Amino acid sequence: MFYREAGDFKTSYVEDSQTFPIRFDRWRYYAVVILAVAVVPFFINDYWANAVFVPFLIYAIAAIGLNILTGYCGQVSLGTGGFMAVGAYACYKLMTAFPDVSILIHVLLAGGITAGVGVLFGLPSLRIKGFYLAVATLAAQFFLVWLFNKVPWFYNYSASGQISAPERSVLGVAVTGASATASAKYLFCLAILFVLAWLARNLTRGTVGRKWMAIRDMDIAAEIIGVNPLTTKLSAFAVSSFFVGVAGALFFSVYLGAVEVGEAFGIQKSFLILFMIIIGGLGSIFGSFAGAAFLVLLPVLLKNVLVGQLGWATDLAAHVELMIVGALIVVFLIAEPHGMAQLWRLAKEKLRLWPFPH
Amino acid sequence: MNVANPEGYTTPDGRRIGGVLMEMKNITLRFGGVNAITNISFDIRDGEIRAIIGPNGAGKSSMLNVISGFYVPQEGEVWFKGYKRGPMKPYQVARLGIARTFQNIALFDGMSVLDNIMTGRLTMMKSGLLGQAIWWGGAQREETENREKVEKIIDFLEIQNIRKTPVGRLPYGLKKRVELARALAAEPKLLLLDEPMAGMNVEEKEDMSRFILDVNDEFGTTIALIEHDMGVVMDLSDRVVVMDYGKKIGDGTPDEVRNNQDVIDAYLGVSHD
Ligand SMILES: Nc1ncnc2c1ncn2[C@@H]1O[C@H](COP(=O)(O)OP(=O)(O)OP(=O)(O)O)[C@@H](O)[C@H]1O
Ligand SMILES: [Mg+2]
Secondary structure (H helix, E strand, O other), X not given: OOOOOOOOOOOOHHHHOOOOOOHHHHHHHHHHHHHHHHHHHHHOOHHHHHHHHHHHHHHHHHHHHHHHHHHHOOOOOOOHHHHHHHHHHHHHHHHHHOOOOOHHHHHHHHHHHHHHHHHHHHHHHHOOOHHHHHHHHHHHHHHHHHHHHHOHHHHOOOOOOOEEOOOOEEOOEEOOOXXXXXXXXXXXXXXXXXXXXXXXXXHHHOHHHHHXXXXXXXXXXXXXXXXXXXXXXXXXXXXXXXXXXHHHHHHHHHHHOEEOHHHHXXXXXXXXXXXXXXXXXXXXXXXXXXXXXHHHHHHHHHHHHHHHHOOOOHHHXXXXXXXXXXXXXXXXXXXXXXXXXXXXXXXXXXXXXXXXOO | OOOOOOOXXXXXXXXXXXXXXXXXXXXXXXXXXXXXXXXXXXXEEOOOEEEEEOOOOOOHXXXXXXXXXXXXXXXXXXXXXXXXXXXXOHHHHHHOOEEEEOOOOOOOOOOEHHHHHHHOOHHHOOOOHHHHHHOOOHHHHHHHXXXXXXXXXXXXXXXXXXOOOEHHHOOHHHHHHHHHHHHHHOOOOEEEXXXXXXXXXXXXXXXXXXXXXXXXXXXXXXXXXXXXXXXXXXXXXXXXXXEEOOEEEEEEOXXXXXXOHHHHHHHHOOOOO
16 A cells, blocks of 8 residues: 555545545545544543543544644734633533523634634734734733633622532533543534534635734735735634634533633633644644644653653643643754654655655 | 727737737836836736837836736836726735746746746635645635646646756756746736746747647736837737836837837837936
8 A cells, every 4th residue: 555646646636626636635534533423422531531531532623723723823822822722711601591502502602702802802912913913912811811700690699709610511421520431522522623624624724814924924025915904803802712612612512621711721721822823733623633642642651651660750740741732843844844744745755755755 | 900999809810809908107206316117107918918028227127016916116006807906915916816927937946846836826725724624625626726726837848857846957948938937827817927937948938938828819818018029029919118217118019019100119129328
């Protein structure tokens, strides 16, 4: 079996622009989907769900969201944590105000509300770029966390200042609250990620994606071909924030169950997701998955190996993790800005020509 | 041949040139104290290849930037298709059917050749965000239709084999060609080319000249181009505007301009009194 496009001729432009133009890639994709849908749910337990699968699925959504804004449209944001908080609090308010409405609707509406907030904070991007925009989004991050701490209405005047998710179910199966099972949480997040990743893929391969990338690569030239910079940047903020808001809603309601805003959605979260897309690959949907998987798995792996096997102290292992992530960020930023996704692409290119490299 | 005839004229090689498509009236553009353009008027006829020449810093690129909306002149009027144009943003000018290339190539380096050229058709692609997101019906059909148009341009400019190459990896001459392709993809009424042959070798210049003539001939596109190579200008253009120090010092057919004493002085560097 050779990894090849030869003999796999495209007879239409539709076929030529499909997501996985090489047959082997397509098969591997189907295999992963079948594995994720039909195998994992039967073996998943609470440990795997909470340590690996559920956070991975949710971070992947957030990473795709940030990648749309930063990787595709070139607008750096350090406000991801704050926007996740918007999604979480919107979801909480909706869940408690309308207990009879499906949680799925609430999660999507939370995304919609976050999109609106994202557009609002995206307005300055028209005037400011790069470093200054990053600082403006950083201000949004701190403002939003402060807001959710300060205004009791957001946490329904609870004494602890926390928000906690009541039990809600989809198709009769609980997905939030104490009695939700590992496989239910996993499947709920998987379904949402699956649909959102597909939407993101469609947006980035067509007109909208080209507009975003045109603004990213050279905004003057983008204007000369008729791209309106205002609406294009704002559409990136809106779509990106929708994804991030959905991720925040799931992070709160399905994954954590109870949230203290500064802890769950602080500036560390913004950096974590930024690191995911840098390591995974800017401007790549696949890279968003890779980066999320890597940064979710790395601490689990280090903990099991360094602490579990070698008997290191936990804080020492945590420091090693920081050093590894820091080094990787530097390496990727300098040597391979397109991240693991690009390494993967290069490996495939080599493979495509193997065993005759010319 | 009477090039001043408002109804149009016929070129020596028999092409029919129409009435006025674009008219610049008394344009003055200042940067601080510097006059980049001083009170210049000229017109561009429908179907014409119009050259703008002049020494370095004469204000040629500034003039194209005024036409495409990057610079707003302090004085003067811009008329297009018989209407006076109000102040416009570059993306609005693009939607009027004016496309251009830049003196320093302005392509999207992170995208493939195909995607770069597809961006030229963005103004013609109407499906909205939601339609795009579900990639069903309209969005996909539109993508295919526009892809067909773009493939014609790819064939026309003979760049089939680099279709999927990221633009950043291309050599200079091909980048210039891809930039032309992107401008053509918009099916412009008026095409502005800022030094399309700068930095090319003789062979590449010949190719580019042939493409420019073919574009004008096959698509009927009106072309305004800036060029330093006199041989190319004399071969390609129907009429020439000559600029020096922001002023217009000559305007007419290549022969008229060549024999104009002011133009000869400017090019030979005779000092201004
Ligand atoms: N954005 C700007 N700000 C200030 N001055 C400018 C600007 N753009 C152009 N100029 C000045 O206007 C004058 C004309 O410049 P322009 O680029 O139009 O010349 P040009 O004829 O295209 O020259 P070249 O043949 O070198 O491309 C120059 O003196 C230039 O310094
Ligand atoms: Mg110039």
